[in-house]
Amino acid sequence: MVGLDLDGTLLNSKKELTPFTKEVIAKAINKGVHVLVATGRPFTGVPLELREFPGMRYALTANGARILDTATGEILIEHLLSKESAKKALEITEKYDTLQEIYFDGQGYAKDEKLAHVERYHKDCNMWEYVRASRIAVPDIWELFYSREENLDKVQALFADMEERKAAWEELSECKDLNLVSSLKYNIEINAAGVNKGKGLIALGKMLGIEREEIMAIGDGDNDIEMITEAGVGVAMGNAEEAVKCNADYVTGTNDEDGAARAIVKYVLGGGEAC
Template sequence: MSEIRLVALDLDGTVFNDEKQISPRTLKAIRAALDKGVDVLPATGRTVDGVPRQFLEIPGVRYALTSNGASVVDLQTGERLVSLTFDPAMAEKAFDVVQPFGGLLSVFIHGVSYTAVSPTGDGLEVVPANLREYFRTTRNMVPDMHRMMEEHPTEIEKFSILYATEAQRDAAWQAVAAACPTLEIASSIERNMEINAPGVSKGPGLMALARHLGLAPAQVMAVGDSGNDRTMVQLAGLGVAMGNATEDIRRVADAITADNNHDGVAEAIEKYVL
């Protein structure tokens, strides 16, 4: 097996335990990989502004793959190494399809999450309890989302919607798939739907970064647990599913590690990188 030189780690359900903390063992393993000269990066559906400081402040973390692969940023220089945004007309069509289904809709624009002001409250009742603080601190409220999109037509990275029920989410999913069949639709947490431009997901974004760094797929390891991790687990030379991963991720993985509450990321790094 080729020596691993790049490690992409999903955050929620992977690096972070259920209390949204990085365990001491996992932090030690990440630091050891970085000290060895291996690039370790967050690979997340979050915006770059939403990546927790406790990961970004680990010395040596240079890159961040965000918005499900729509953006890869060099954290040292601020340069966007990968930018895979929506065609403006396609973004508008997707917005028009999802809007009637309600839910808590966020649009990721140039690394920032925007949510329309609602007359009925902040909408956080649909957000899992362990993510509410993240939503409170990273969302930017705007009075008119459609206007916001019109003002930034070429910078739209992702739609992220949380629904009150699985049935509501599934109905919206089916509507988007029917009206916009080329869009990438995934889920990362319960009752959530994430929409990216055609062909945009974590896997292609990660492979674009690998090419930028002069690395072959065999030199890349990716670790994840849910639907929006599938393509990076598939495309990496070594794809690792967490012990708590959904069945579709376990099927495409090359290896399965422990779950996110039992240092699965640390176990994978220790076994395959160190």
């Protein structure tokens, strides 16, 4: 099994899936390998061509809070953020200049006024279109929050000011029922305590009868560290943060060099060194 992060890993800087990468994924699937996205995004935020990629049966989303069978829509593994915990996270992050997002049942929601100025909070212009297209704009986050009875996939806050982000991180860290990660240098992703991509990937492997040693994980951000250390083979992208590289078994090329696909060639397709 191969678990693939999306942003900074499988997708290039323009948020594209290259023809070479698609070809390599297809070859791995045809070889009998389970290839899946392992992302902090909700399922609705996964590019359609990956949601419908032939033979890509499973998806790990919201940092492992939801793992689903994409063919049937069945939720296989679910570890959600309680309403009580989510409320604390929202109360803390709303003190700052943030774009707050809440995720229910694989869908992200954000306040319409903040979403209209996404460029203030997302520093990467290649993310603007994706965010606007994948989030549902609502006039009031709290009204939506209280109107839903179910627990949440996760909460996310994107910060206009990095000093404010640092202060919010410190405050959120005191809440032991929360797990904090950051796939971007300017965001905080908030899941239930104990949720991470590594646990999710290993749990899915057990369900499918796949040993830890038969699992490869590829990523670039700090929300990928657990799955890179948990997997039998952990691969860091060439553009990964240093902490990710330090925990990896192998460092491949960057996401603009088809690094993830080249790691699959090396370890799965038997292509030797992929440069």
